[in-house]
Amino acid sequence: MSNLNAASNHAPVATSRNPATGELIATYSFQTPSEVEQLLDVNAAAFRLWRATPMHERVAAYRRLAAILRERAQPLATLITAEMGKTLLSARGEVEKCAATLEWVAEHGPAILADEPVKVEGDDQVHVSFLPIGTVLAVMPWNFPLWQVIRASAPIMLSGNGFMLKHAPNVMGSAYALQDAYEAAGFPKGLFVNLVADNDTVARTIEDPRIAAVTLTGSMRAGAAVAGTAARALKKSLLELGGSDAFIVLADANIDLAVKAAVEARFQNAGQVCLAAKRFIVEQPIAQAFTRKFVAAVSQLTVGDPLDSAINLGPMARADLRDELDGQVQRTLAAGASLLLGGHKLEGPGNFYAPTVLGDVQPGMAAFDEETFGPVAAITVADTAEHAIALANTSDYGLGGSLWTQDLGRAQRIARRLETGGVFINGYPATNARIPVGGVKKSGYGRELSHFGLREFTNAQAVWAKSIV
Incomplete structure (x- = not known):
């Protein structure tokens, strides 16, 4: 051998x-x-x-x-x-x-x-x-x-x-x-x-x-x-x-808790996680407040030497993966999305990419339709809770998803309508030895x-x- x-x-x-x-x-x-x-x-x-x-x-x-x-x-x-x-x-x-x-x-x-x-x-x-x-x-x-x-x-x-x-x-x-x-x-x-x-x-x-x-x-x-x-x-x-997990934030959610979890859910492991929030679908009444706080929190992330305990994000694993991610970002922007933060490779040695937030992302755009395997978050505004559910299910993937609301009974009912292998209510996707992990559809x-x-x-x-x- x-x-x-x-x-x-x-x-x-x-x-x-x-x-x-x-x-x-x-x-x-x-x-x-x-x-x-x-x-x-x-x-x-x-x-x-x-x-x-x-x-x-x-x-x-x-x-x-x-x-x-x-x-x-x-x-x-x-x-x-x-x-x-x-x-x-x-x-x-x-x-x-x-x-x-x-x-x-x-x-x-x-x-x-x-x-x-x-x-x-x-x-x-x-x-x-x-x-x-x-x-x-x-x-x-x-x-x-x-x-x-x-x-x-x-x-x-x-x-x-x-x-x-x-x-x-x-x-x-x-x-x-x-x-x-x-x-x-x-x-x-x-x-x-x-x-x-x-x-x-x-x-x-x-x-x-x-x-x-x-x-x-x-x-x-x-x-x-x-x-x-x-x-x-x-x-x-x-x-x-x-997957391209949806992170649904309904109008009655605790915005501060949702934002904190959203940053962790998207940017852990430099965004290179299958079972992770990637599409942030926010109900219209709180979309502006959520987006403002989310962008502010992401802007505080530090990128650099992963051996440094003060660093939040290390490099992406390979240069070709960074190039692919940047291509997805540029195609999404060209299709009409807005750049709220980042959106570029970082100069110097290593495969570093700036923590990125895209706004006004819609179905048909790369960051919505494709799996973005890196430090990029896509925000989509939903008119209603029903619209949010429909947007979440508008995906070839079905691995996991998050749902944020203070009405747990309603959350349980919505969870059964989400086409995923797992739903995390007021939490973000994770794995645990006691809980099955896997997907549906093309996940x-x-x-x-x-x-x-x-x-x-x-x-x-x-x-x-x-x-x-």
Whole structure:
């Protein structure tokens, strides 16, 4: 298996560069066909060992892994910041969230995966067992280099499945750090492995009989390609394809609380979050006040070295992503939106973009129709609450959404009308081990986390025993 800076006679797959400075961190190489074959063999053997491992031993490994992540929190956080640019404080929080999720899965997973009895007529004994299906290939993004992987792997592996990670090329250091942590925690060597490969190799790997299913977090284009390959091979897939979450502020909302949450919801991780507020839909009576306070708050954000604790926003992860975001901003302005703040790249080294607020954004504009993956907020004014609901649903995406109002009964009724996988009332989108995460429409399908995620990649085997006396 190829590793960091390993000598090889084949070309590098990609380089990891510090997005704050542009400096080279490491070079990673494609695995050769023979290396991929060996990887699949080793992983298949580890899966057979793991599926036979008693649940209490799996749980113990999970607890050891959580402890190891906490012990290594500082170097892991520093690595995350170096590879993708989030602030060091945010990176430390990511490591802790991973550890806490592993502990929740270890505490509650065994009961969720236990045999479930079913009552039927007569004296027959029926139960459903939740059994492993094999190795799941995970194609993961760069924006949460550890959390995205733990969010997928923790539920998947507890039932006895294997895990093969195809991580984003610019965060391969984090991928190998996780593999090392799994092995240090006592998981069978080869059970959690990294696939370093191009798209064609990923497709062939999905088709391999040693891979049982695939999960992907990424773009709609990548999701369609992976899901198509999996479907042709008659294998299950789970897709989380991003979103353009609406942040609805109704006329009776507490404006100050909504503004504070709106800034956090949009600009965390430099705006590079799938489940995050992106379209701010504000009811007309309070639109002017909300916009004024929101712009003032965003203007106070500081951009710079993510290792500096005084900095709110680090760089964007890659230069091409910054260019794409700037193109969306310029197209939105050309279509008639107003520039309230920012709207430009920051000069100097690194992939920095000014915190940006766009006003008068309407359906048909890039910042409304497309996912803006960076520090850009789009404000749209709704005539009424009904209009706000319609605007929120006018999107190809359906991952999450926020709703701000002091009438909780009304909020519950509105939530059922929003076409999203999650609704956050007087709060902003977030993930929690206890709550399922996933989307509808072109945001994907399937659920991670909670009892849904723990059972997502299992064989729900029905066992029906009839009495013979």
